[in-house]
Amino acid sequence: MLQNYKNFKIIVNKVLVQSSTQKKKIERLISKQNNIYFNRAEDFSKKFIKYLKKEKVPIKYAVNSYLKLCFDMFKSHKYFIKYNKYPLADEKDAYKKVYNNIKVMKSYMFGVAISQFLWSTHYAMFSFFIKNITKPNLKIKNYLEIGSGHGLFFLKALENLSEKVKFDIVDISSTSIKITKSVINFFFKKKRNINYYKKNVFDYKPKIKYDFITLGEVLEHVNQPLRLLKKINNLLTENGQVYMSTCVDCPSIDHVLHFKSIGEIELLIKKSGFKIISRNILPVEEKPMKEIIKNKITINYCVLLKKKK
Amino acid sequence: MNTSEIVKDSIKKINLQLKKKDKILYDKNFQIFGPKSKLDSLIIVNLFIEIENNIKKKTKKEVNLFSDNFFERGFKFKYLIDNLEKDIEKKIKS
Numbered sequence: 001m002l003q004n005y006k007n008f009k010i011i012v013n014k015v016l017v018q019s020s021t022q023k024k025k026i027e028r029l030i031s032k033q034n035n036i037y038f039n040r041a042e043d044f045s046k047k048f049i050k051y052l053k054k055e056k057v058p059i060k061y062a063v064n065s066y067l068k069l070c071f072d073m074f075k076s077h078k079y080f081i082k083y084n085k086y087p088l089a090d091e092k093d094a095y096k097k098v099y100n101n102i103k104v105m106k107s108y109m110f111g112v113a114i115s116q117f118l119w120s121t122h123y124a125m126f127s128f129f130i131k132n133i134t135k136p137n138l139k140i141k142n143y144l145e146i147g148s149g150h151g152l153f154f155l156k157a158l159e160n161l162s163e164k165v166k167f168d169i170v171d172i173s174s175t176s177i178k179i180t181k182s183v184i185n186f187f188f189k190k191k192r193n194i195n196y197y198k199k200n201v202f203d204y205k206p207k208i209k210y211d212f213i214t215l216g217e218v219l220e221h222v223n224q225p226l227r228l229l230k231k232i233n234n235l236l237t238e239n240g241q242v243y244m245s246t247c248v249d250c251p252s253i254d255h256v257l258h259f260k261s262i263g264e265i266e267l268l269i270k271k272s273g274f275k276i277i278s279r280n281i282l283p284v285e286e287k288p289m290k291e292i293i294k295n296k297i298t299i300n301y302c303v304l305l306k307k308k309k
Numbered sequence: 310m311n312t313s314e315i316v317k318d319s320i321k322k323i324n325l326q327l328k329k330k331d332k333i334l335y336d337k338n339f340q341i342f343g344p345k346s347k348l349d350s351l352i353i354v355n356l357f358i359e360i361e362n363n364i365k366k367k368t369k370k371e372v373n374l375f376s377d378n379f380f381e382r383g384f385k386f387k388y389l390i391d392n393l394e395k396d397i398e399k400k401i402k403s
Contacts, residue, residue, distance in 0.1 A: 020344045075375050078354045082361070285351065295351060 001030065005038050007045035011114065014063040022070060022118070029120045040126075041117040044152070048113065051186055062110045066118070069111030072253045080251035081296065086258050087251060091223045094254040099173035108253070109179050113150040121282040121300035125245050128280050128302045129153055129216070132243055134160045142166045144210040144235060146201050147218040151180035157214065158188050167194040170204050201228065209237040216302075219246040219265075220255045229272030236307060241277065245302035261293075265301060270308075279303040312394045312401075315367065319359040323352065336390060343387035360393075364401065372400040 002009040012030070016023045052062055079087045088094050098104050115122045133156055140161055148154045148169045158167065171177045177196050184194065197204060201218075213232055219225050232242060248259045259265050262281055269276060282300040283292045292299060317335050324332045331347065333339065333356070340346040341353060348356070357374045364372050374396065 020342060020346060021350065023344070024349075074350055074354070077350070078357060078375055081354055082358050285349070297351065 001038065005042040005045070007049055008038070008041045008117070010049065010059065011045050011063065012118075014059060015066060015114075015118065018063065019067055019070070022067070026118055029118065029123075032120075037117075037123065044113075044117055047187055051183065054186060055182065057110075061107075062114065065107040065110035066114040067111075068107055069115060073251075076251035076253060076255075077298075080249070086255050088254065088256050091221060091256050094221060094256055095172065098254040099176070102175050104253075105173055105175035106179070109150045109176060113152060116150075116152055119284070121284050121298075124280060124282050125216070125300060125302040126152070126156075128304075129214070129243050129245075130156055130160075132241070132278075132304050133157050133212070138212070138241075139239075140165050140211040142168070142208050142210045142237075143212050143214075144168045144170070144206075145214040145216075146170045146232075147172070147176070147216065147221070148180040149176055149217070151183035153214055153216055154180060155184060155187055157212075158184065158192060158194075161212075163190065163192065165193070166208075167192060168197065168206065168210075169194065170197045170199050170201055172198070172200050174198050201231065206235070209240070210235055211237050211240045213240065213242045215242060215244045217245055217247075219244065220250065220252075220257045220259065222257060225257055225268055226272055229268060229274065233273045233307060238307060238309075240306070242274065242305040243302070244305060245300065247301055248299040249296040250298040250300070262299065262301060269303070269305065273308050274305040275308045277304040277306055312397045315360060315363045315397065316390060316394055319356060319363050322359055323356050326355070327352065337394075339390045341388045341390065341393060343389070345387075360397070364397065368401055370401055372397070374400070 002012060012026060016026065048062070049059060052059055076087050088097070098108060112122075116126050117123055138161075141164070143157055143161060143165050145154050145157070145168070148171050154167075154169065161167075169177065169180060171180070177198050181196060213236055215232060219228065222228050232244075236242060246259065246265060247255075248261060248265070251258075266276070280302050282302070283289065284298045284300065285292065287295075287297065291297075320333045320335050327333070331352065333348065333352070341348060341356075361372055361374060364370060374393070
């Protein structure tokens with residue numbers, strides 16, 4: 001199957017050569033995918049390889065970043081199982097160790113970008129986002145993304161929303177903003193109204209409300225999730241929608257908030273004045289849910305929200 | 310203190326949770342990481358934690374069998390029970 005997708009094949013083969021642990025997982029993932037997956041993965045890989053070349057970053061560095069991410073997750077998971085807590089407990093520590101550390105953050109962003117196509121749950125969340133941002137009946141004037149990370153979600157929003165939309169990006173990490181900006185400038189040549197703000201979201205006080213807000217993989221990085229969701233609710237227009245993703249039992253080098261169940265997340269959603277339109281619950285291992293919960297295996301979660309009226 | 314005994318005991322305990330086809334065989338050449346490894350990351354994590362707990366019980370030493378340089382060795386090369394036992398010995402002595 002891979003031979004028809006030469007750029008994706010380059011990335012996959014480089015990962016497989018270096019990691020026997022990844023080999024089985026990736027081969028299992030690929031064997032279950034359809035043409036949409038392969039076309040998206042090839043499109044990403046083609047752009048990504050071009051981007052790396054322009055930035056003078058060897059593909060080997062990006063692949064090693066991905067493997068480093070896998071190893072860090074592994075290490076964090078071991079810490080979590082042994083001590084029953086995440087390696088970090090405060091967002092200030094995560095800022096110091098990760099978001100404000102150019103070397104760590106750059107590697108992390110490249111790793112996560114690749115994981116979007118090599119981890120089944122990350123791909124499922126990306127697909128969920130694409131499905132919701134490409135709905136024909138969306139009426140969006142203002143789009144906000146908090147924590148744009150590697151920029152792939154934002155790129156999809158740009159590609160699919162009208163040229164009249166105002167796009168605002170808020171991220172606490174200057175490295176993340178730098179990567180998003182360079183990704184967007186490189187791949188999206190059309191003129192759009194985009195503003196980047198290097199800010200803590202709590203210090204962001206815009207004069208407008210947003211019709212669509214993207215909050216991907218942010219909640220587990222903050223000390224005050226309820227305050228954050230209430231803030232998002234306040235930034236949303238009456239008929240606006242929020243794409244949000246987070247996770248249960250998912251230790252990582254920069255996760256500080258430990259959700260112990262999907263119920264805990266959904267209670268928070270309710271408390272902050274949102275209603276769930278649709279959601280996707282995605283355990284990272286193919287095991288019965290009972291076993292997933294008992295063994296504290298990570299569950300990814302993404303959701304589309306609207307205001308409770 | 311016998312390193313092999315610690316590893317054997319830990320494997321025995323982990324095997325109680327595994328299906329027959331997933332059980333770990335105590336063999337010096339058994340691959341923890343490597344092309345022939347059949348262990349998933351969850352089993353490896355549980356095995357390492359079990360071994361670390363056993364070491365603590367028997368030697369009162371807190372060791373971490375995962376270290377950053379393991380990333381360079383572990384993912385690119387085969388990592389056998391034999392390698393693990395040698396690493397344990399080194400860490401206990403240090």
